[in-house]
Amino acid sequence: MKQSKMKKIQSKSVDKTTRQIINNNSQMSSSVDYKMKSSGHNLKYNQSTQSVISESSIAKKGVIYEGSNTQVYRILIEGHFNYYALKISKVNMNKCTKEIYYLKQLRHPNIIELKHHYVIYDKTNDNRPMLYEIMPLMSCNLRSFLQQFYKHQNVQENTKVIDPKFINQAKQEKKAKQILFKLFIYQIVRAVSYLHHKNITHRDLNPRNVLIDVDSLSVQLCDFNSAKQLFTSIPSPNYIGERNYRAPELLLGSKLYNQQVDIWSLGCIIAECFLGKQLFNGTNTVETMADIIRLLGTPTLQEMKNLRSSILDLKMPEIPKFPMAKRFSEIENDQLVDLLEKIFVYDPNQRISAFDILLHPFFQELKQPNIKINSKSLPNLFNFTKEELQLNEYQTNKNRLIPNWFTEKQKRFEYLTTSMDDAKLLLNK
Ligand SMILES: Nc1ncnc2c1ncn2[C@@H]1O[C@H](COP(=O)(O)OP(=O)(O)OP(=O)(O)O)[C@@H](O)[C@H]1O
Ligand SMILES: [Mg+2]
Numbered sequence: 001m002k003q004s005k006m007k008k009i010q011s012k013s014v015d016k017t018t019r020q021i022i023n024n025n026s027q028m029s030s031s032v033d034y035k036m037k038s039s040g041h042n043l044k045y046n047q048s049t050q051s052v053i054s055e056s057s058i059a060k061k062g063v064i065y066e067g068s069n070t071q072v073y074r075i076l077i078e079g080h081f082n083y084y085a086l087k088i089s090k091v092n093m094n095k096c097t098k099e100i101y102y103l104k105q106l107r108h109p110n111i112i113e114l115k116h117h118y119v120i121y122d123k124t125n126d127n128r129p130m131l132y133e134i135m136p137l138m139s140c141n142l143r144s145f146l147q148q149f150y151k152h153q154n155v156q157e158n159t160k161v162i163d164p165k166f167i168n169q170a171k172q173e174k175k176a177k178q179i180l181f182k183l184f185i186y187q188i189v190r191a192v193s194y195l196h197h198k199n200i201t202h203r204d205l206n207p208r209n210v211l212i213d214v215d216s217l218s219v220q221l222c223d224f225n226s227a228k229q230l231f232t233s234i235p236s237p238n239y240i241g242e243r244n245y246r247a248p249e250l251l252l253g254s255k256l257y258n259q260q261v262d263i264w265s266l267g268c269i270i271a272e273c274f275l276g277k278q279l280f281n282g283t284n285t286v287e288t289m290a291d292i293i294r295l296l297g298t299p300t301l302q303e304m305k306n307l308r309s310s311i312l313d314l315k316m317p318e319i320p321k322f323p324m325a326k327r328f329s330e331i332e333n334d335q336l337v338d339l340l341e342k343i344f345v346y347d348p349n350q351r352i353s354a355f356d357i358l359l360h361p362f363f364q365e366l367k368q369p370n371i372k373i374n375s376k377s378l379p380n381l382f383n384f385t386k387e388e389l390q391l392n393e394y395q396t397n398k399n400r401l402i403p404n405w406f407t408e409k410q411k412r413f414e415y416l417t418t419s420m421d422d423a424k425l426l427l428n429k
Contacts, residue, residue, distance in 0.1 A: 117132060
């Protein structure tokens, strides 16, 4: 068989495998494994173009992250000027391919873009298939940003160090600090709202899965290994996501949860940005649940039912609700308190939606023209994609999402580009 033809077939077979795994979640069968093993050795494929990227064209320039199943490197690719991130994971039939399945269908300014992916067979490890994903390189994750912002210590090695002058200025000026974190949070919520409108739940929202570019202050969500399209009548595992960001329905054993589990995690991230430390700190499920009860009070029987908990007869001491305003008094922001009150609600269906968070007055400040943080301009927060603007909720609330000054600016820009095109046409005549 001609080599080019063979490569195409191999590339397709990996893609087919991905689809098969998603469609047939319960059958992580050895036939899938067999297909991957039988499809060749040490060749890399860019699946979108089906061209081969030679292994020698990639130079690893440093380790960003080293986990038990995953390594992330900073790399240079021959012929490209920018650095990229390369994530290498063991091909776990369920986990890794899931990330590919979702990232391939997501196009959003606040979600990391998967540039290329391919499978390599690790000769040194029993020809084990390894998944390679190439993505734009971001400076750090939100956790290491917060570590630098609040402590200036314990900064992960290989993390881009943020300009201490920028941090100091933002810390000293209360307004700058508030805008900075509002900005980060708004971008995360934009991504989550987009996901939820596509019926995708991330299920692992935590500061390590939020990537930040410290130069542009733009934020992108990563790590779609746990993402899932949830259907309320189909049970899903509840041992998912980082414990202290897990919604109470998950901690209490519900298997019939919905996308509102992401909103809870989002609330934990928002609180952490402003407090400088994790909101809930349990070292096991019971402790985390106890932390939640100390803030929200003991759930009533009705709330327990709404949480679809598997443990209805749980004996819990009667603890009253702790006032949210008191818990966040040091931040001195009523709108933040109001937003958190709407997020930290036991009943998932009473919890505010991601889209409604976008419209919450807490973010109004970001919609003013010419906002800056220590003379740094903000990234574009209103570049809603065509896909988003076609959604009913976005369309109906377009005027509330996109400020007037931005629409006017866009119109002027469109007029300018059309005029320039017209001028070019005239010149060419
Ligand atoms: N594009 C990127 N640019 C910069 N850093 C990145 C990028 N992608 C991932 N990282 C870093 O690598 C870390 C791990 O990546 P990711 O969350 O995607 O893997 P993971 O599936 O959580 O790994 P594990 O299964 O070991 O927990 C992130 O927390 C982040 O710090
Ligand atoms: Mg992660």
